[in-house]
Amino acid sequence: MAIAYEKVPFDHGQSFRLLRWSDNVRDVQMCLPGGKVQPLVGAGEQWHFHPEVELTLVTHGRGRRFVGDHLAAFDAPDLVLIGSNLPHCWSELQDSSGYAVQFSIDSQQPLWQLHELSSLNHLLERAQRGLRLSGPMVDQIADSMQAMPQASMVQRLARFVDILASLAAAPPGSFEELSTTQFGLGEQDHHLGAISQAVQAILKHLHEPIGLDDLLAITHMSKSTFCRQFKRHTGRSFATFIKEVRINHAQRLLADTDRPITQIAMACGYHNLSHFNRQFREQCCATPREYRRSIGSDRQ
Structure with missing residues (x-):
């Protein structure tokens, strides 16, 4: 059966996980602190969703992007913020490379209990329709994502906070809503x-x-x-x-x-x-x- 609900595993206390690929989104590596990697089978080519928010950066290549009821061809660089439980997939993304940061915004996560991050609430609500990002912020976020694989644990966290800060500070015109509707799917969706x-x-x-x-x-x-x-x-x-x-x-x-x-x-x-x-x-x-x-x- 094709992958539908993707379970994104986090180590205890982990705030996010970083993925990267260098050819296709089936063969993915999870980047661990200090340059270590763990091979994974990616779900990006399958129509799927997960509770975690995802920020995906395509650094090289082209393909088709499906986010909710949105469909469009794109060329790299392409940076998209996908909200919780929003179905999505990528098609024809061969000879490509990129990164994805997946993070839970569950109130039980210590990081999201910080009052300072409340400024992101409105943006994360908008991300329920998917957001394509543009402007100088894309280069800033790309630099942070590409520096994370070789970083130490504390440096990775600092880079992640930098990414959140860039998202929070971006002008409203930097975001393009993709899906015309929100999707209320959950893990128990049988279809x-x-x-x-x-x-x-x-x-x-x-x-x-x-x-x-x-x-x-x-x-x-x-x-x-x-x-x-x-x-x-x-x-x-x-x-x-x-x-x-x-x-x-x-x-x-x-x-x-x-x-x-x-x-x-x-x-x-x-x-x-x-x-x-x-x-x-x-x-x-x-x-x-x-x-x-x-x-x-x-x-x-």
Whole structure:
């Protein structure tokens, strides 16, 4: 079964954990004080959530970001703050590198009992929709995250507090809310594993037809239950989700390749060019050819 609820283990008294990867988000290292590392199997490519807040920095590479009902292509550097129990995943993030800091804001954690950190409460509430960060703060936080793996225990804590301070001091315009809605998922959610499988199947089979019956066979759910739970967990119907993922992929191919539009349509699962053009215009307010020209390319 695909990973759904990720249990993030913390050592007793630990305030946060630091992860890094150097190729893909499946092969992850947990960075321990003094430069030590522990290999882990990462959950980043799976549609999943966890109670811990996560700050993810992609330092190299490109891919697609899914946060709540948000979907977008991105290029490094990319810094995103993901709130507690907000479902998310990354797709096509190959030949990449980055870091993630995961931390619990449970009131039982000694660090979060400090009055000085109360200034972060509003920001953490906004993070329930996911926040993309921009501006000078990104470089400051990136420097702190990249210095943490070789730091001593006390130095790591100091760097972590520096990151929190940078977040607290950032101008409001530095944050872009990603998801249009909040998600109230929890550990006892019995449907998320099946929905995670459906999401992974859609991402894996972008280039070929995949319909409701295929997803019902994968998830072993009834039609009514699947449709209801898919929308609850992703914020959109499965048909809308498939369309948005395919058109988003088409945008990337139009920008990055010289391939003819007909070939791009086929590569995104469309075997009818008129249908592809119509759905592309609905989502992007432009035809594929107009979109390609608007980003500075005369490819046909």
